[in-house]
Amino acid sequence: MxxxxxxxxxxxxxxGNIAYSLIFRICSGELFGNDQPFNLSLIDIEPALPALxxxxxxxxxxxxxxxxxxxxxTDPFEGFRDADYAILLGSYPRNKNQTxxxxxxxxxxxxxxxxxxxxxxxxxxxxxxxxxxxxxxxALVTAKYAENIPKENIVALTRLDMNRSIxxxxxxxxxxxxxxxxxxxxxxxxxxQFVDLSNGYLLEGSKKxxxxxxxxxxxxxxxxxxxxxxxxxxxILKRGRSSAGSAANAVIDLLKSWIYGTxxxxxxxxxxxxxxxxxPENLIFSFPCTCKNGxxxxxxxxxxxxxxxxxxxxxxxxLVSERNIAFGLLxx
Amino acid sequence: MxxxxxxxxxxxxxxGNIAYSLIFRICSGELFGNDQPFNLSLIDIEPALPALxxxxxxxxxxxxxxxxxxxxxTDPFEGFRDADYAILLGSYPRNKNQTxxxxxxxxxxxxxxxxxxxxxxxxxxxxxxxxxxxxxxxALVTAKYAENIPKENIVALTRLDMNRSIxxxxxxxxxxxxxxxxxxxxxxxxxxQFVDLSNGYLLEGSKKxxxxxxxxxxxxxxxxxxxxxxxxxxxILKRGRSSAGSAANAVIDLLKSWIYGTxxxxxxxxxxxxxxxxxPENLIFSFPCTCKNGxxxxxxxxxxxxxxxxxxxxxxxxLVSERNIAFGLLxx
Ligand SMILES: NC(=O)c1ccc[n+]([C@@H]2O[C@H](COP(=O)([O-])OP(=O)(O)OC[C@H]3O[C@@H](n4cnc5c(N)ncnc54)[C@H](O)[C@@H]3O)[C@@H](O)[C@H]2O)c1
Ligand SMILES: NC(=O)c1ccc[n+]([C@@H]2O[C@H](COP(=O)([O-])OP(=O)(O)OC[C@H]3O[C@@H](n4cnc5c(N)ncnc54)[C@H](O)[C@@H]3O)[C@@H](O)[C@H]2O)c1
Numbered sequence: 006m007x008x009x010x011x012x013x014x015x016x017x018x019x020x021g022n023i024a025y026s027l028i029f030r031i032c033s034g035e036l037f038g039n040d041q042p043f044n045l046s047l048i049d050i051e052p053a054l055p056a057l058x059x060x061x062x063x064x065x066x067x068x069x070x071x072x073x074x075x076x077x078x079t080d081p082f083e084g085f086r087d088a089d090y091a092i093l094l095g096s097y098p099r100n101k102n103q104t105x106x107x108x109x110x111x112x113x114x115x116x117x118x119x120x121x122x123x124x125x126x127x128x129x130x131x132x133x134x135x136x137x138x139x140x141x142x143x144a145l146v147t148a149k150y151a152e153n154i155p156k157e158n159i160v161a162l163t164r165l166d167m168n169r170s171i172x173x174x175x176x177x178x179x180x181x182x183x184x185x186x187x188x189x190x191x192x193x194x195x196x197x198q199f200v201d202l203s204n205g206y207l208l209e210g211s212k213k214x215x216x217x218x219x220x221x222x223x224x225x226x227x228x229x230x231x232x233x234x235x236x237x238x239x240x241i242l243k244r245g246r247s248s249a250g251s252a253a254n255a256v257i258d259l260l261k262s263w264i265y266g267t268x269x270x271x272x273x274x275x276x277x278x279x280x281x282x283x284x285p286e287n288l289i290f291s292f293p294c295t296c297k298n299g300x301x302x303x304x305x306x307x308x309x310x311x312x313x314x315x316x317x318x319x320x321x322x323x324l325v326s327e328r329n330i331a332f333g334l335l336x337x
Numbered sequence: 338m339x340x341x342x343x344x345x346x347x348x349x350x351x352x353g354n355i356a357y358s359l360i361f362r363i364c365s366g367e368l369f370g371n372d373q374p375f376n377l378s379l380i381d382i383e384p385a386l387p388a389l390x391x392x393x394x395x396x397x398x399x400x401x402x403x404x405x406x407x408x409x410x411t412d413p414f415e416g417f418r419d420a421d422y423a424i425l426l427g428s429y430p431r432n433k434n435q436t437x438x439x440x441x442x443x444x445x446x447x448x449x450x451x452x453x454x455x456x457x458x459x460x461x462x463x464x465x466x467x468x469x470x471x472x473x474x475x476a477l478v479t480a481k482y483a484e485n486i487p488k489e490n491i492v493a494l495t496r497l498d499m500n501r502s503i504x505x506x507x508x509x510x511x512x513x514x515x516x517x518x519x520x521x522x523x524x525x526x527x528x529x530q531f532v533d534l535s536n537g538y539l540l541e542g543s544k545k546x547x548x549x550x551x552x553x554x555x556x557x558x559x560x561x562x563x564x565x566x567x568x569x570x571x572x573i574l575k576r577g578r579s580s581a582g583s584a585a586n587a588v589i590d591l592l593k594s595w596i597y598g599t600x601x602x603x604x605x606x607x608x609x610x611x612x613x614x615x616x617p618e619n620l621i622f623s624f625p626c627t628c629k630n631g632x633x634x635x636x637x638x639x640x641x642x643x644x645x646x647x648x649x650x651x652x653x654x655x656l657v658s659e660r661n662i663a664f665g666l667l668x669x
Binding site for chain 2: 067
């Protein structure tokens, strides 16, 4: 039946909540296609292994014909072997009473090892999506240690931020989400993120109306931004748990864009080398990107206004400071 | 873009765990197709409304273009309005120290109201999938009160039991799940269920090998049965939570079979009227069914052996007793 050679998909934090929302969707064939078999490589830490085995039982009981082989492991050097895709969900969670430095420290050591492991055992063409927070800096650490893997292959998830902004515009304008194009976020996946709709438009038939003509400036620079920045917390307040289904969905959206291409801009947290927006090199930064033939490209023809430039600068400062702390902790 | 008229999908227990695994998959277009928009009608009880609102926020943030309209309600008479599909996940959970009668009593009143509501406000052609346990009797109560809806339109989920049996055979024979055909369960979704592989075969190319030639009798009537009966508990032991992803997956499998047709037998919990297997009428019983043009049919050409007949009888007795208790409680 399925004649294609299996690909290998490795997922860390595989016993967690986003993974539970993500893996069944991947296994249904939605992401890689109904004729693409795959090996699943599920990675988590020791205490999570029973839950991981339970997940594997449920995957077996779902009769997914596309699954070729499944392994569960705590060792990234085993888990990333021959990976075509690596989705890094697992990270050290933020605790109360924890400094930013402590949090970065815990995560830096996780992503250092994972970067090394990817470098040693994954395919050189592996596409890596980093999701675990603080995601931009975790992705940067991964890229630093994944010496054999092009930095272009490591992308941080900022797609959920973009999706949330389109969700807001859809409600504001009472239009379907698919009518809203070219809205994206700059910078860090944090409260500093800046949502940019100045290049966005509403597409109806062949008619394009600039979003700036449809929404007020005050809303654009006020409520639109703060709602996006606090959306994660708002979901937790209602659900009592953090966003998992929508985060998993954003991972799928990001990978579909990256693999199959895009016609309009999408948010991707990518390496900042060679960008025209005064973002210094060697940061993982959310830019407006387009994708073609499995590669992304930063859109270079945008003209950020002064306010936007200020917000880009704010995000640069924040990420440089995160990088300094993280790389400082790595002196060993 | 999407030109088809929206259909309406109503889901009870929409703030629960199976719903969380199910709804994102439905919204991705996997079940009804990429060109079929729909209205989502999400039904749960009062204390679950905040969680339900949180879910709706996440669905918005997933930018599902196929969603036309979403409502959240506690009122089945509002929630089932014009429903084309109703998926009944919500039920009263089993507590420790609770008698079977208490449990049936709580559920009988839930499914009585939901049956009436379906009858009054849903489309007459609505397809109803009952999932909440005790599922066979809950489905029977629903059918009893859904007077305007053909009993054929109300099906209890026994597909997870079938999927689990195929999962076992796949591991036992070291073959892909898609090679294993015509295995199903008889009777109740309970520890009395009987998995029947006597008509099953392994399909490789065009070669069909009867499963009875590939597995031992002792295993077939021993471990194969008990593993299936206790699989739900085994998952809870590992995960610390009950099966949600695999149950949601079974709902999707069942609906795909029902809507798009099947070539081999699948397990469906259907009304027992007119069956050749000595199951008395007016029970919801898991039978081997085939589907075509949106309708199911009990496969009538099987020859159950004596042991199987005994197991069918055991399931009949159990379901008749459940029915007696449930209908006894309904005298009002
Ligand atoms: N970038 C985004 O837009 C975005 C959105 C939502 C969530 N997140 C982040 O995604 C991450 C996962 O979220 P979740 O809800 O699934 O969390 P979760 O706590 O449910 O799951 C995390 C899993 O990671 C595992 N883990 C921890 N350290 C690990 C390691 N060293 N190797 C492998 N696995 C490890 C844990 O055991 C756990 O099973 C969190 O960091 C969260 O903050 C990011
Ligand atoms: N048939 C099967 O194969 C199968 C498999 C797995 C689970 N189940 C059953 O499915 C049901 C749902 O499982 P879950 O894990 O999602 O449970 P859950 O407890 O996570 O969710 C159940 C939801 O139903 C809601 N609810 C309760 N009474 C309701 C009512 N009268 N109207 C509307 N909503 C109501 C609850 O508030 C809750 O949100 C359970 O009864 C479970 O035993 C059946």
